[in-house]
Amino acid sequence: MNQLENQNSYDVIIVGGGMVGASLAHALSGHGLSIAVIESYSLNTTSQPSYDDRAIALSYGSKRILDALGLWSKLASSAEAIDKIHVSEQGQFGFARLDHHEEGVEALGYVVTARDLGSVLLPTLTEVDDVSLLCPATLEDFSLQDNKVTANVLIAGKPSTLQAKLLVAADGGQSSVREQLGIKVSESDYGQSAIVSNVSSQQPHNNIAYERFTTTGPVALLPMTENRSALVYTVKNEDQQAVMALSDDEFLQQLQHRFGYRLGKFTRMGKRFVYELKLKQVDEHIRHRVALIGNAAHTVHPVAGQGFNLGIRDVAALAEVIVEADQRQADIGQLSVLSEYENWRKKDHRNVMTATDSMVKLFEHPLAVVKMARNAGILAVDMLPGTRHLISRFAMGLTGKQPKLSRGITLD
Numbered sequence: 001m002n003q004l005e006n007q008n009s010y011d012v013i014i015v016g017g018g019m020v021g022a023s024l025a026h027a028l029s030g031h032g033l034s035i036a037v038i039e040s041y042s043l044n045t046t047s048q049p050s051y052d053d054r055a056i057a058l059s060y061g062s063k064r065i066l067d068a069l070g071l072w073s074k075l076a077s078s079a080e081a082i083d084k085i086h087v088s089e090q091g092q093f094g095f096a097r098l099d100h101h102e103e104g105v106e107a108l109g110y111v112v113t114a115r116d117l118g119s120v121l122l123p124t125l126t127e128v129d130d131v132s133l134l135c136p137a138t139l140e141d142f143s144l145q146d147n148k149v150t151a152n153v154l155i156a157g158k159p160s161t162l163q164a165k166l167l168v169a170a171d172g173g174q175s176s177v178r179e180q181l182g183i184k185v186s187e188s189d190y191g192q193s194a195i196v197s198n199v200s201s202q203q204p205h206n207n208i209a210y211e212r213f214t215t216t217g218p219v220a221l222l223p224m225t226e227n228r229s230a231l232v233y234t235v236k237n238e239d240q241q242a243v244m245a246l247s248d249d250e251f252l253q254q255l256q257h258r259f260g261y262r263l264g265k266f267t268r269m270g271k272r273f274v275y276e277l278k279l280k281q282v283d284e285h286i287r288h289r290v291a292l293i294g295n296a297a298h299t300v301h302p303v304a305g306q307g308f309n310l311g312i313r314d315v316a317a318l319a320e321v322i323v324e325a326d327q328r329q330a331d332i333g334q335l336s337v338l339s340e341y342e343n344w345r346k347k348d349h350r351n352v353m354t355a356t357d358s359m360v361k362l363f364e365h366p367l368a369v370v371k372m373a374r375n376a377g378i379l380a381v382d383m384l385p386g387t388r389h390l391i392s393r394f395a396m397g398l399t400g401k402q403p404k405l406s407r408g409i410t411l412d
């Protein structure tokens, strides 16, 4: 760990060393800035809840960002490609297919575990001189002055005061930075939980990601290494305990009923973990000397695997704004600089939140006429190449103004 010695002044303090905060530290490193990352958990990725066994579908755009940051080559061996996406609804005959060949890319995306990401993101930060990785360290509170932000931090239990030009909140869905600033969060509870696990099936996944809508919520199966599939199985909150109490065989039978036999019979499953699902959005992403990124700024339903993808696009945009402002000797914590980031990211946030939220609500609707309309919609997507192309670009994270890193260009 790069410990602070007498130094306590930085250009940027990043609160949170989860997937998004650690990615930002990588993006800012090497550009003449001094960076501190404050993370409550120690470096050991087995105890860090952000880096658990959940599978993360990385969009093609996120892979390009990780590649531009020099991280993809370290992650590639644990990643499984998504060549096709298959969308269907239980009890309906229509389905839609997206295919990487149609988009001229090597894959629509890749599946890794959060743990794999952690084992690439964190240790490499200890090897660079311009990042002080402070963990375990917890931000207690902070105050904003005209020319700096002052943060009170407990580093391994000892109080310390740090200063910076900019404080970035990458402290997740329960962001204490957001709370201290009194930034309003709109929250909507889906009344659903996601049960995640790995499953094995008789037939190979052939690098197809399946998204199946059912009356009790969506079921996703994502291709993983060793021919396993990562399962995201949504249930209503009131059913969660009963479903978790099922034996593996009973659970697999229920899954088989909801998913069908496209992968043959499900034969085995790993440990199950539960996450309650909420939509959270903020209407302010910045304040003087503060920027919010990742789950601190938005938490979305995992139905389309977009949360981290949205967060890493925040990283790419914010890093570009900061590095360019610093190069022209502007104050990187000034509102006029941070507004560039906010204006850039608002539309992408809104689009992803609207798309995922509408998808969940549309497929929950019990009315027969709505069912017919969505089946027709799914069929139309399958038949109309222009619509398929738009949806594929969205899934690949390639819509809207692309930051340099998303285009594979480094921030020199």
Ligand SMILES: Cc1cc2nc3c(=O)[nH]c(=O)nc-3n(C[C@H](O)[C@H](O)[C@H](O)COP(=O)(O)OP(=O)(O)OC[C@H]3O[C@@H](n4cnc5c(N)ncnc54)[C@H](O)[C@@H]3O)c2cc1C
Residues within 6 Å of the ligand: 015, 016, 017, 018, 019, 020, 021, 038, 039, 040, 041, 048, 049, 050, 054, 055, 056, 057, 058, 137, 138, 139, 140, 170, 171, 172, 173, 175, 176, 194, 196, 232, 275, 293, 294, 295, 296, 302, 304, 305, 306, 307, 308, 309, 310, 311
């Ligand atoms: C079931 C499920 C499946 C998902 N699947 C996908 C997917 O397929 N694709 C995708 O893109 N996304 C997916 N997501 C979303 C993705 O996991 C999140 O968007 C992502 O983890 C958010 O990362 P983050 O770094 O913003 O927040 P977090 O991971 O919550 O990290 C915040 C960090 O801040 C630290 N922290 C908090 N407060 C303090 C403090 N005061 N001081 C110091 N440190 C602090 C915490 O310890 C933590 O490490 C999924 C989510 C779920 C629940």
